[in-house]
Amino acid sequence: MGRANDAAAAALEEYAELFAMTGGDAFRVRSYQKAAKAIAGHPGDISRVDVREVPGVGEAIAKKVEEFLARGSFRQLDALREEVPEGVRRMTRIASLGPKKAVLLFRELGIGSPEELERAIRGGRLAGVRGFGAKTEENLLKGIEQLRQAGGRVHLGVAMELAERVVASLPAERVAYAGSLRRMKDTVGDVDVLAVGSVSLMEVFKGQPYVAEVIASGERKTSIRSDRGLQVDLRVVPEESWGAAMQYFTGSKEHNVRLREMCVKRGWKLSEYGLFEGERVVASRTEEDIYHALGMQWVPPPLREDVGEIEAALKGELPELVTVEDLKGDLHTHTDLTDGIATLEEMVTAAAARGYAYYAVTDHAPNLFMQRMTLEKMREQREQVHRLQERFPDMRLLHGTELNIAPDGTVDWPAEILAEFDVTVASVHSHFTQSREEMTRRFVAACENPHVHIIGHPTTRKIGKRPPVDADWETVFAAAARTGTVMEIDAYPDRADLPSDLVRMARHQGVRFSIDSDSHAVPHLANMRFGVGIAQRGGLTTDDVINTWPLDRLLGLLSS
DNA sequence: GCCGTTTTCGGCCCGACTGTTTTCAGTCG
Structure with a gap:
């Protein structure tokens, strides 16, 4: 049940999509999709067993998967990635726009991304193109708007897989993910990881295979873009302020603003380094210490959205959440x-x-x-x-x-x-x-x-x-x-x-x-x-x- | 590309809906 399965399945799915867009035989497209689904759903780890065991995987697909496991891609996939621009692939994520129409727009009109498509529609460039009437234009604009609203966010399953991979890859004294992921939000914009360790941890992080690009790197914080496009921020924090850092970077912003307001009323200050009265540290080692010092129950991260959880925690009336x-x-x-x-x-x-x-x-x-x-x-x-x-x-x-x-x-x-x-x-x-x-x-x-x-x-x-x-x-x-x-x-x-x-x-x-x-x-x-x-x-x-x-x-x- | 109580070719879930067409292509589940 490995991530090797998921990664190989994702590559085959991408290949199926590209193959379909470039006029590939529909039955072969289905073969790739079927194999991808079967590999993702296979209980055995395909990096340990022969992928030919998986139903729907024959010799040709097995070779592609083996090459993928060895070097992270395969020859035919590389070739099609060259042929179809990334923006054209993104166009097929627009609802009601499939591979056929996306390629037609690209080949006939040179439209190579959802953004260009929107400009073309608004500029009237689709008028008279066969298969694109007024209603279709309207639906496409709606679809582009939906795509924009989703932004760069991915669903929790994708973000969790990456976060667990990052956490497992870092040899730190303590390491954990925080942010909206820890709050179990259904979509996640970027992954926040906290660690206790030395500066050399940053070098280890930057050398990991999931790193596609290093966006910024310093002593305390490094940001990378992962192979799946998601940004990961790694922060190295002092051992003694672990709890404060986890609390601060878990959020939500609204929850934290409310806590800091409570602190100000007592003449205290709450930051990612701790809860302070002047120079004196009131609490910082654990999240529990901080919440208890404020006279409230520790609040489980999924509840930290300022929707009544602070009042409940102050009264000691938080629900006993299902696990x-x-x-x-x-x-x-x-x-x-x-x-x-x-x-x-x-x-x-x-x-x-x-x-x-x-x-x-x-x-x-x-x-x-x-x-x-x-x-x-x-x-x-x-x-x-x-x-x-x-x-x-x-x-x-x-x-x-x-x-x-x-x-x-x-x-x-x-x-x-x-x-x-x-x-x-x-x-x-x-x-x-x-x-x-x-x-x-x-x-x-x-x-x-x-x-x-x-x-x-x-x-x-x-x-x-x-x-x-x-x-x-x-x-x-x-x-x-x-x-x-x-x-x-x-x-x-x-x-x-x-x-x-x-x-x-x-x-x-x-x-x-x-x-x-x-x-x-x-x-x-x-x-x-x-x-x-x-x-x-x-x-x-x-x-x-x-x-x-x-x-x-x-x-x-x-x-x- | 895969698969086989059809053994090496021929079939592969298929029907509904939409928007466009004037007989159908594309998309979706």
Whole structure:
């Protein structure tokens, strides 16, 4: 489950994209994409085992991967990177603009980046170009605006992988990441790493393989741009002010401003070097020392957004946040029967290894046509689940499904079939642009369906790719609270859905939550920690999260 | 490029939607 897998998969995905853009055969494109997905989802570390073991990897792809593992790229990838400018690749990240149109714009009009495309549209240069009418221009401008709003930020999964790589690479007395990453924010603009060590640490840092460019380097701080474009700042801090530095660089800015205001009122001063009364150090070694000196509880980083946590900490009333260890199961996962890449047995075995008390298999249902699900396949899977149960006496297997919420709020299968499932997740997978009124009615109808237990990835956003749908969430959550429908926190880091601000809103209305991995491969099961981060930011306790409950209590909710 | 109860070629999840076209290409899930 190594980062070698992820890096090689990313290279193959990039190659597939470039290959498609340069007119490569569509089936070969699919082969590269399939291999990338399989390698990313493969439980074994491909830098240790033969990559030919991975299904979908033949001789040609194996050679490319081996070259990539040896030197960080492969010949064919280098060639295509030369041929297609980086800006043209960025253009395909604009919603509704795929590889065909992007290349056409580049070849015919010399448009080589989203910025140039925007200027061209506004300058009327697309008028009369075949396939580009007024509506398309409007959609492209909208897509460019979305792209701009995402900025240079990446989702937590990408940032966490890099941060852990950086932390592991530094031989320091103490080293840890801080910043929005430590607060488990769903997107991260740059990675802040703190370390206790000597100046030579900076030299070690600058020589790491993930460093693409050194932006600035001094005695106390070095900034680099990583191979994936993300900036990393390393700060070397004195041992005795470790706590103050962690507190300061974890933020948020708003939280810290409030703390410093409290200090000023007492005639104290708080900085990254410590909490001071004149020259006297009041606290600095640990974060706990600092918060306690201010007469408050230590505040868990995900809560540090100045949304009431300071008042609560002063009164000693911070919630006891849900943790990864509290999770007793996963209620939304897939297998290769639909779009997962691991078998039922592989997924269940991996889930049992995580020590779960229960585990639900929820493959897609027939209305998502591309998944080719049928009643027969679903029932056959249920039989397999029942047979498999005998081998896992300590983990209760639940047979479920992920239903598709149609534009009118109805779902796949009639009520009597739905009643056969132990658990159902219902999600929106299409018609994302309905009006707020229609979308709200759609979700309310799904909540009111007595056979729907959980609303999956409610906003359907994909970070950096697709905006959330528009709905009146107050009304949706009121319906969920009234009907006892659970809202999912989809832990997959590019979804992170519900987002934490909506979690807070829903919690205030009395809604309950399920933190699910939405796994399509064995390694995805480990994404649960990102979902827990969202739940913590939303202030959730174990009582709010149904998959921390003991099996009996969970089954009670599912059967009511 | 991969794969094979079809063994070395021929098929590869496919249907809906959008915006454009006047019979369809591109994009998406």
